[in-house]
Amino acid sequence: MATVYVAGVGMTKFGRSPQTLTELCCEAVSRALSDSAIQEIEALYLGVMNPEEFTGDSNIASRIAEALGLTGLPALRIETASSAGAAAFHAAFQAVASGSYRHVLVLGGEKMTHLSTSATTRILAEVIDRQERQCGATMPALAAMITERYRKRYRLSPARLERLLCRVAMKNHLNGSRNPYAQFQQAITEQTYFSSKFVSTPLRLYDCSPITDGAAAAILTSEKTDVAVSGVGQGTGPVSLRERDSFTSFRATQIAAARAYRMAGISPREIDFAEVHDAFTSFEIISTEDLGFFPAGRGGDAVEEGKTALDGPLPVNPSGGLKSRGHPVGASGVAQLVEVVRGLRGSAGAKLKREAKRALAQSTGGLGTNNFVTIVERTDSPLMKNLPLPPAPPPGRKRPAIKRTQPPALSEEGRIETFTVLYVTPDGFLPPLALALIRDRQGSLFMAQGEDVSHLKIGREVYLRQVGGRNVFTVKSHLMKVREALKKLLSRVPPLPAQRRRPGKKETP
Structure with a gap:
């Protein structure tokens, strides 16, 4: 398997934009090309969650390819809910690693803010189980139920949980205030957090990522650059909440992380900083535990103790995360990779207090149903220098077993x-x-x-x-x-x- 490098990255400013999805994507690509020595590509991999409903456009890969002047080249649209951008990055990685292409453009984008909140909420809820939707469940509602179960399992009082969630929100908004591409560039106080309304108990407004427009791009290549992709992993989980073995962790993240660590030949302790999917503040806490950074039930303590702050031993979401940078669902997975590459190069808006050699990005699709972990590192790091990448672990194998489609009869x-x-x-x-x-x-x-x-x-x-x-x-x-x-x-x-x-x-x- 060939080593895969990152040639250039770029993204638009996230937030409310008058531009169309196509225009946002073109801007992100232009920025990535300006950052890259590679100017000619051989294929386009596009991550967009739901342009059919958000913008009314289908056949989006061909539309974007045409707008970029790439008609004739292979163009593929990939969708895994809110991890679509990360999925496109992983597909492009495999294409370069296998030798199918030498230079591949990865692009993620979404246009959302022109719709009402209720319309956007309905579209986003389509990724969750139909029976749960029929009861009125939304993504914030299911995230809140996971959060409440986490509180109960680890014996946190309601006040204690709120303090931990507040710390995550304050940290990420402070980081976002230093990011010129972030949707929210202002720090918040504890008073601001607690004065915000509940969206779905125990989650408040400042616990939830915003509705956002934006696009991000990266160019992957087989030609050596200063940053290489050293590990990738993907895992899936049940769509419905009722089919899960655990309500306080995401098995899909644990599977993806194990594969990425094994491929990179490292442990969680060797990560210098991370961009973690924090569509909800509690998800950052749970994900840092699933990634092996902290023991189960201790992710919140780590935030409170400053371990994940910009000047802590393991900065988490130095860009502001989805919470502050914004969450254009198809773009977020690629944006995370843009941020970690910039962090490794020292060109990110929020400067790390110490030099970083290796970083991780974790992206969540739906309610933790299709998750990705990517590890990138500088090519002058001790592990990468003059060493080939270890082979990828063999894929997990299962025999298909068709499950029942109807839930059992309801008892009294x-x-x-x-x-x-x-x-x-x-x-x-x-x-x-x-x-x-x-x-x-x-x-x-x-x-x-x-x-x-x-x-x-x-x-x-x-x-x-x-x-x-x-x-x-x-x-x-x-x-x-x-x-x-x-x-x-x-x-x-x-x-x-x-x-x-x-x-x-x-x-x-």
């Missing part, structure tokens, strides 16, 4: 596994909306909509029923539980024997 009772109260609801649902993942008496998991937002707590018993095709739950009140207990108790008491009547005189008329 269950317990809350995790929950949220959604305040920014999709069209057709009124806020506030209670949502919970329920485990019924048979052990099956269901997403359900609550009748009200009171008495929600993990472990609470609920009644379940279907209304208009949606699962609905009612939390059992104390009075209901007393009535049920009395009913069960009385059902065990044997009936009293019938009283025998003593014979008596007949009454005379």
Whole structure:
């Protein structure tokens, strides 16, 4: 396998833009070419999540190729939800590493801000499970439910969790204030964070990445440059929340990281800084644990102790991350690679306190269902100097096993596994909306909509029923539980024997 190098990188300023998606992509490519000694390419790999609904355009790879004057060259559009840009980068890496092409242009972009928040929320929610959407679930709602479950598992008080999430938001906005390409270039205070409204409990506005326009590009080559791609990895996971083995980690990230580390021949301790997918502040904490940077349940402590700050031992999201730089979903995976390359070259907006030799980028597709990890390093680093790249690990193999497409029948009772109260609801649902993942008496998991937002707590018993095709739950009140207990108790008491009547005189008329 040939070594793959990065020749040039470029990106637009992220935020609200009057430019079209095509114009944004052309600008990003122009910037990448200005940064590259390689000026002629042989193929285009494009990551865009959903231009069909965001802009009304399909056949987008051909459109972009034509706009770039590349008609005639191979052009391929790749989509893996919000990790589409990283997926395009990995496909381009394989194309160069295999010898199919020498110079490949990688491009990611998305145009989103011209639509209403509700319309954008609906489009983004299409990547999650249909049954969960029918109950009103959105990406922020499911992220909030994962966050609440994380709080419960690691015994964090609600106040403690909020402080940790606040620290992530403040850190990333401070980093973004130094990034000229970031959507938000202003630091926030603790007061600003806590005065923001809840989007979906426990997540506030400043816990969620914004709606963004933008594009980013990179040129990969087989000709040696100052930066090489030393490790790549990809992993997948269940689309629905109810099919997961864990609600407090992303197995797809763990798989991708293990493959990337093995390919690069390093451990997590040898990473100097990282760009991590923080579409939600809690996802940065969970992802740093999945990447092996910190033990499970300790990622928040690391943020609080300053370990992931710009002057810490392992800076995380020195660019500001998706939270502050912005999140044009198709572009974010490539933008992360642009940022790590600039960080290694010392040309990033936020300057690291010490020289970096090796960096990592982690991108999440959907709700952790198609994740990528990429490791890049300077070619003058001790590991890369005069050493060939180790061979990639063999791919995991599984025999296809077709799973059932319909969930099991809903039983009448269950317990809350995790929950949220959604305040920014999709069209057709009124806020506030209670949502919970329920485990019924048979052990099956269901997403359900609550009748009200009171008495929600993990472990609470609920009644379940279907209304208009949606699962609905009612939390059992104390009075209901007393009535049920009395009913069960009385059902065990044997009936009293019938009283025998003593014979008596007949009454005379």
